[in-house]
Amino acid sequence: MKDTIIICRCEDITYDDVVKAIEEGYDDIESLKRRLRIGMGPCQGRTCIPLVMRILAQKTGKNREEIEPPTHRPPLTPAPFGLFVGDEDEG
Amino acid sequence: MKDKAEVVIIGGGVNGCGLAYVLAKNGMDDVVVVERNYLGSGATGRCGGGIRQQWSTEENIKLAMESVRVFEKLSDELEYDIEYEQGGYLILAITEDEVEQFRKNVALQNSLGLNSKMLSPDEAKEIVPYLDENEFIAATFCNTDGHANPFRVVEGYARMAKKLGVEIYTHTEVKGFKVDHGRIVDVVTDKGVIRAKYVVNAAGAYSARIAKMAGVELPNKPYRHEILATEPYEHFLDPMVISFHYGIYFSQTKHGEIVGGIGDPEEKPSYNIRSSMRFVTRMARVITKLMPVFKNINIVRQWAGLYDVTPDARPILGPADTVENFLQINGFSGHGFMISPAVTRITADYILYGREDEMLRKLSMSRFKEGIAEREASVVG
Numbered sequence A: 001m002k003d004t005i006i007i008c009r010c011e012d013i014t015y016d017d018v019v020k021a022i023e024e025g026y027d028d029i030e031s032l033k034r035r036l037r038i039g040m041g042p043c044q045g046r047t048c049i050p051l052v053m054r055i056l057a058q059k060t061g062k063n064r065e066e067i068e069p070p071t072h073r074p075p076l077t078p079a080p081f082g083l084f085v086g087d088e089d090e091g
Numbered sequence B: 001m002k003d004k005a006e007v008v009i010i011g012g013g014v015n016g017c018g019l020a021y022v023l024a025k026n027g028m029d030d031v032v033v034v035e036r037n038y039l040g041s042g043a044t045g046r047c048g049g050g051i052r053q054q055w056s057t058e059e060n061i062k063l064a065m066e067s068v069r070v071f072e073k074l075s076d077e078l079e080y081d082i083e084y085e086q087g088g089y090l091i092l093a094i095t096e097d098e099v100e101q102f103r104k105n106v107a108l109q110n111s112l113g114l115n116s117k118m119l120s121p122d123e124a125k126e127i128v129p130y131l132d133e134n135e136f137i138a139a140t141f142c143n144t145d146g147h148a149n150p151f152r153v154v155e156g157y158a159r160m161a162k163k164l165g166v167e168i169y170t171h172t173e174v175k176g177f178k179v180d181h182g183r184i185v186d187v188v189t190d191k192g193v194i195r196a197k198y199v200v201n202a203a204g205a206y207s208a209r210i211a212k213m214a215g216v217e218l219p220n221k222p223y224r225h226e227i228l229a230t231e232p233y234e235h236f237l238d239p240m241v242i243s244f245h246y247g248i249y250f251s252q253t254k255h256g257e258i259v260g261g262i263g264d265p266e267e268k269p270s271y272n273i274r275s276s277m278r279f280v281t282r283m284a285r286v287i288t289k290l291m292p293v294f295k296n297i298n299i300v301r302q303w304a305g306l307y308d309v310t311p312d313a314r315p316i317l318g319p320a321d322t323v324e325n326f327l328q329i330n331g332f333s334g335h336g337f338m339i340s341p342a343v344t345r346i347t348a349d350y351i352l353y354g355r356e357d358e359m360l361r362k363l364s365m366s367r368f369k370e371g372i373a374e375r376e377a378s379v380v381g
Helices: A015-023 A029-036 A048-060 B014-025 B058-078 B096-111 B121-127 B150-163 B204-213 B277-290 B292-296 B340-353 B358-362
Strands: A006-008 B004-010 B031-034 B089-093 B117-119 B138-142 B167-169 B174-180 B183-189 B192-201 B221-230 B240-243 B248-252 B258-262 B298-309 B316-319 B326-330
Touching: A006 A015, A006 A048, A015 A029, A015 A048, A029 A048, A029 B150, B004 B014, B014 B031, B014 B150, B014 B326, B014 B340, B031 B150, B031 B192, B058 B096, B058 B150, B058 B340, B058 B358, B089 B096, B089 B121, B096 B117, B096 B138, B117 B121, B121 B138, B150 B167, B174 B204, B192 B204, B204 B221, B204 B298, B204 B326, B221 B277, B240 B277, B248 B277, B258 B277, B277 B292, B277 B298, B316 B340, B316 B358, B326 B340, B340 B358
Parallel strands: B004 B031, B004 B192, B031 B167, B089 B240, B192 B326
Antiparallel strands: B089 B138, B117 B138, B174 B183, B183 B192, B221 B258, B221 B298, B240 B248, B248 B258, B316 B326
16 A cells, blocks of 8 residues: 555655655655655645655665754745845845 | 676766767767766756756857757657757846847847847747846846756656666765876776776866876866745746846746746855855845746745856866876856756767767867867856
8 A cells, every 4th residue: 555655745646756766866855855755745745754754764774863964945834926026125 | 796898977966877878879988977876966066057058158069059950859769758848038128228238149149040030028938927027128038048946857867877787876986097198097986986088077166176186287166056946836937037137047947846046146166065144145036026926935945056157157068188198078167957968079070980079079178278269158057
């Protein structure tokens, strides 16, 4: 039933997709992110990244603490361009 | 790890992996790629993915035109979808001076066989209906320009190169060279020593540091360039839209997100790749001015990468002046992705057949000693 466990809701990535990518050699979080687009959707990785880090630890035999999290990319939540336009005099 | 190879390539980006693939495709499989981090971790994986032929110097136009012919069949050749789309590049002229320069560019481009053309604001709006026609006075357009997914291009090159016998070592860092009588003999890495006949410096913004280890001084300087992506939207933007006046570029990927950036004239050379509020503010002001519809579009992610900038904004190719088997394929100044097929072909021809393409002479590092011939004017981002 693991092909129906959704790990990344933004990009519709399942548990099996993650395991398959790890087996293909994408065995660190930055490579997995680029391969599967996990953590690149509107949730900013809040749902998927902790799950993927746990799967990575299980599959690579590393401790959970040894798995490096990906670089954080601002903004914290999606924000429209209009919000950043501000006054013309600034910056 | 191998302890010797015909060719050791330093840098697992589009040019390093691309060169490895071209060499292997032509029968040379004794090739090693050494990458300090993961594949595409440098400028390639951080770039906007644009593929443009509308340049101001003959060399860049020719390199880009040859590259487009390769990109057009690359998904089939690599048996891997690089998400290539030819939606064109629409270049906006904001000032009269730009109109003047663009006329010259288009004339040069047309003389070399490129089908670029000048457009009025109304004609430009037929291609991108959401543009504010009061914000620009003319445009140029070339419908065979486009974009591809940089991750997938690197991935496709690396997969096929490995299939053909190339060895790729990621998380492996070059620490130095053993140089003897004007030749690199050994490449010293943190995982072992590799004896090499040719060494290729495809290390992007770190190329000058790598060169220095062999006693070669490159004039390249690293500059941070920031970029962002929006949430994915239904397809509404065909071409890459750019303006040299503002230094802005943006396009919509096959996945649906808008990816774009804006250069900052205040940026100083550094290896800083942190994101800034200043960037997102500047980007928001210009993109909403050119296309007010962007006010309501959500930014989801911003990041940065490094341009490897030369004094004339053109790449450095060919042997280093004092170390003959140390080939340069760097200094791309922000457009290393789009011309990679041509420069890797030229470099492979030199290694495989000793062929000295006219470009190798024009773009060799010795040009900086002889005085810079011609500066590329069409740099963006």
